[in-house]
Amino acid sequence: MEKIGNSVMMSKCSQSRLSELIDEYEKLVFSICYKITGDYFIAEDLAQETFLSVFQKYDSFDGSNEKAWICRIATNKSIDYMRRARSRAIPTEDDFFEVVTEKGKGPEEQCMEEEIKSRLAENCRSLKPPYNEIARDYYLREMSAQEIAHSRNVNLKTIQTQIYRARDLLRKIYGKEGTA
Numbered sequence: 267m268e269k270i271g272n273s274v275m276m277s278k279c280s281q282s283r284l285s286e287l288i289d290e291y292e293k294l295v296f297s298i299c300y301k302i303t304g305d306y307f308i309a310e311d312l313a314q315e316t317f318l319s320v321f322q323k324y325d326s327f328d329g330s331n332e333k334a335w336i337c338r339i340a341t342n343k344s345i346d347y348m349r350r351a352r353s354r355a356i357p358t359e360d361d362f363f364e365v366v367t368e369k370g371k372g373p374e375e376q377c378m379e380e381e382i383k384s385r386l387a388e389n390c391r392s393l394k395p396p397y398n399e400i401a402r403d404y405y406l407r408e409m410s411a412q413e414i415a416h417s418r419n420v421n422l423k424t425i426q427t428q429i430y431r432a433r434d435l436l437r438k439i440y441g442k443e444g445t446a
Contacts, residue, residue: 284321291333295340302344312347316340389439393432400425401432 300309390401415425
């Protein structure tokens with residue numbers, strides 16, 4: 267390349283070589299870019315960027331496997347594009363509200379949840395021992411059967427049976443409430 271003032275002028279040889287490379291690998295490079303991005307127009311732009319990089323770095327290329335080298339450049343350009351696209355993605359309204367609802371419940375949901383937990387606590391207290399304590403640990407404190415067994419120094423099978431019986435008793439209580 268010859269430098270003339272601020273502009274760079276390509277020699278005829280490098281222009282013709284670049285033309286040959288484009289003719290030979292244009293479809294392959296485009297297909298790589300398209301497969302990674304999934305967007306036709308972005309893939310076209312990335313293919314052009316790929317050949318610009320090939321031209322700029324051709325002097326430093328060792329000449330070992332030209333096809334693999336060009337494919338690697340296309341792949342890297344596409345992957346870099348996708349990383350940048352993810353980082354500058356702007357969430358839509360729907361995405362925003364999904365995140366907001368995932369982070370916290372609305373006031374109505376919180377109130378209903380508190381009411382349900384309050385009723386469950388009341389119903390757990392109404393059970394006979396040891397089912398009242400087992401139900402409280404399992405349903406309100408959200409302890410696993412194994413955690414309950416460990417904290418009480420009781421056989422796991424015993425706790426599992428008590429959870430099953432407490433659940434059955436609570437079903438009967440809720441069933442009576444539904445018919446009342």
